[in-house]
Amino acid sequence: MIIIKTGDKNLKNISSFVNDVKENGYFKIEEFVTADEASELEALSLNAFNKAEESQYHIKEEHTAVLSIKEEDTINKSYLNFLNQYFTDSNLIEFVENYFESKNIEIPKIFLAESSSTGQKVDVLPYKMHFDKTRYLKFMIYLRDVGKGDGGTTFAKKEWNTKLQKELLSRDALKEENVVEVYDMNAVEEITGQAGTCTVFDTNITHKAGQVLNKNKRLVLRIDTRSKE
Numbered sequence: 001m002i003i004i005k006t007g008d009k010n011l012k013n014i015s016s017f018v019n020d021v022k023e024n025g026y027f028k029i030e031e032f033v034t035a036d037e038a039s040e041l042e043a044l045s046l047n048a049f050n051k052a053e054e055s056q057y058h059i060k061e062e063h064t065a066v067l068s069i070k071e072e073d074t075i076n077k078s079y080l081n082f083l084n085q086y087f088t089d090s091n092l093i094e095f096v097e098n099y100f101e102s103k104n105i106e107i108p109k110i111f112l113a114e115s116s117s118t119g120q121k122v123d124v125l126p127y128k129m130h131f132d133k134t135r136y137l138k139f140m141i142y143l144r145d146v147g148k149g150d151g152g153t154t155f156a157k158k159e160w161n162t163k164l165q166k167e168l169l170s171r172d173a174l175k176e177e178n179v180v181e182v183y184d185m186n187a188v189e190e191i192t193g194q195a196g197t198c199t200v201f202d203t204n205i206t207h208k209a210g211q212v213l214n215k216n217k218r219l220v221l222r223i224d225t226r227s228k229e
């Protein structure tokens with residue numbers, strides 16, 4: 001069997017954006033991977049969905065398929081081998097260390113998620129503006145173009161985050177996901193972009209998952225990172 005890899009080239013060096021993520025809570029990077037790399041990753045991801053065993057699925061429903069992948073899976077399963085390089089990518093690790101100002105960081109999981117429209121709009125978590133109690137720095141890479149209605153993730157803008165986040169996070173009795181009512185739609189931004197666009201975001205800021213409303217199927221590769229401190 002031939003193992004196809006996207007090459008051992010490092011992910012793009014985005015170290016100059018650490019402060020943007022610190023200040024804004026999120027930051028959109030166009031062409032994080034090239035269009036060609038995105039379509040190669042799309043093909044490898046679809047192959048992974050086909051080959052994966054049931055236990056590898058985090059969600060397997062009619063409109064949503066999510067594979068949850070640990071580093072060891074990318075060694076043990078040949079169809080996940082193409083993701084191994086992200087667990088050890090020096091540019092990525094350096095970025096995360098600088099963000100958390102710690103050498104004690106980890107990349108616990110990578111997720112591959114394909115979603116299509118269910119035909120109805122819902123207003124429940126995670127599609128409501130919220131912030132998460134557990135803090136992750138996530139790298140979300142669109143492997144297909146995401147336009148309006150294609151389920152781009154939405155974030156509260158900097159002004160909103162800096163004003164409220166400290167107060168919100170200091171509250172007692174935080175749940176894992178905490179709904180925040182944002183009535184001013186000018187205070188939020190929905191991230192759309194071409195295949196290869198990456199959004200880096202801190203789950204402590206106010207955000208919501210995007211719901212696919214069009215016929216396009218969204219395909220996302222998400223790398224979750226965190227500080228172990």
Ligand SMILES: [Fe+2]
Pocket residue numbers: 126130131132177203207
């Ligand atoms: Fe969330």
